[in-house]
Amino acid sequence: xxxxxxxxxxxxxxxxxxxxxxARPRVGYxxxxxxxNQLLIEHIQSLMVKDYKSRPxxxxxxxxxxxxxCTMFLEDVGTLYVVKGQNRLSGVLSRKDLLKAAMGNHExxxxxxxxVMTRMPNIVTCKLDxxxxxxxxxxxxxxxxxxxxVRIAGDEEWEIIGRITKTTIARAFVELGENISI
Ligand code: ADP
Numbered sequence: 001x002x003x004x005x006x007x008x009x010x011x012x013x014x015x016x017x018x019x020x021x022x023a024r025p026r027v028g029y030x031x032x033x034x035x036x037n038q039l040l041i042e043h044i045q046s047l048m049v050k051d052y053k054s055r056p057x058x059x060x061x062x063x064x065x066x067x068x069x070c071t072m073f074l075e076d077v078g079t080l081y082v083v084k085g086q087n088r089l090s091g092v093l094s095r096k097d098l099l100k101a102a103m104g105n106h107e108x109x110x111x112x113x114x115x116v117m118t119r120m121p122n123i124v125t126c127k128l129d130x131x132x133x134x135x136x137x138x139x140x141x142x143x144x145x146x147x148x149x150v151r152i153a154g155d156e157e158w159e160i161i162g163r164i165t166k167t168t169i170a171r172a173f174v175e176l177g178e179n180i181s182i
Contacts, residue, residue, distance in 0.1 A: 010030065010085065011170065012029050013074070015029075016029065016153065018039065019032060019034055019039045019042070020032055020039070024153070029070075029131070035178060041045065043176075044133060044176065045131055045133055046131075047131060047132040047133070047172055048128075048130070048131060048142055049126050049127065049128055049129070049130045049131070049132060049134075049135050049162075049164055050129065050174060052057055052132055052164065052165055052168050052171070053128070053149045053162030053163060053164055053168070054162060054164075054165070054168060055157070055162065055163070056081050056082055056148060056149075056160050056161070056162055056163040057072075057075045057077045058081045058082070058083045058087065058160065059080050059082055059083070059093070059113060060083060060084070060111065061082055061083075061084050061090055061091070061112060061114040062093050062112050062113075062114070063082075063112065063113050064108060064109045064110065064111060064112060065098060065101045065102070065106070065108045065109075065110075065111045065112075065113055065115075066075060066108035066109040068080055068082070068098060068113045068125060069098050069102070069108070070091075072095070072098065077145070078082075078092065078094065078095055078145055078165070078167070079092060079094050079095075079145055079146045079163070080092075080093040080113075081093075081112070081148050081160050081163070082113055082114065082117050082119075085159060086153075086159070087159050087160050087161075088121060088152055088153060088157050088158065088159060088160075089120060089123065089148055089158045089160045089173040090114070090117075090120055091113070091114065091117030091118060091119045091120065091158070092117060092118045092123055092144075092148070093113055093116070093117050093118075094118075094144075097116050097117060097118065098116070101115075101116040120124055120158070121156075122146050123148065124138050124139075124142045124144060125132065125148050125149070125150045125158065126138060126147045126148075126149055126150075127149065127150065128149060128151065128161070130163075130165065132164070132168075132169070132172055135147055135164040135168075135169075136164075136169045139164075139166065139169075143166060144162075145165060145166050146163050146164060146165040146166070147163070147164050148160050148162070149162035149164060151182050171181055
């Protein structure tokens with residue numbers, strides 16, 4: 001090609017980083033045989049829950065529905081997680097759960113959230129080492145806006161350590177669209 005090594009090397013490095021070529025030290029560069037589509041899929045499947053999770057906003061089981069509504073507004077989130085003891089996941093409260101409770105003729109300061117939440121073991125969760133695609137699939141299949149990230153904390157007990165929401169997935173999607181260099 002009548003090009004010097006110095007000219008070729010940066011281009012080969014870029015193609016290697018993008019996954020089109022494989023570099024074998026002291027041997028040379030080889031075509032990986034992967035299409036741009038395959039590389040994009042591999043990249044998407046490499047996104048992990050542990051790198052994208054955000055902070056969960058939690059309330060206690062005995063918190064009143066009124067206080068939970070205030071927390072939802074103040075913390076600017078769409079889902080609250082209900083815990084007992086040391087961050088042990090016991091329930092989920094969505095906007096509609098709280099709206100439904102507010103529509104009845106109840107004294108909202110007296111009703112505890114444990115009465116209106118969706119409770120364990122009916123909560124769809126994910127783990128730190130799940131892929132983001134798996135967490136998004138869980139949200140789609142179960143038609144919920146978020147999944148708590150949990151780790152095992154004993155017999156049938158789960159500690160809540162994060163959350164993945166539809167906003168998380170939108171953020172990852174935007175990052176992919178803006179940064180991908182395949
Ligand atoms: P919204 O109430 O705004 O539609 P969701 O779709 O997230 O929000 O919630 C719908 C129902 O599913 C609610 O009753 C809620 O308690 C429940 N829910 C929310 N997240 C989960 C989850 N991860 N696992 C199981 N149930 C959930």
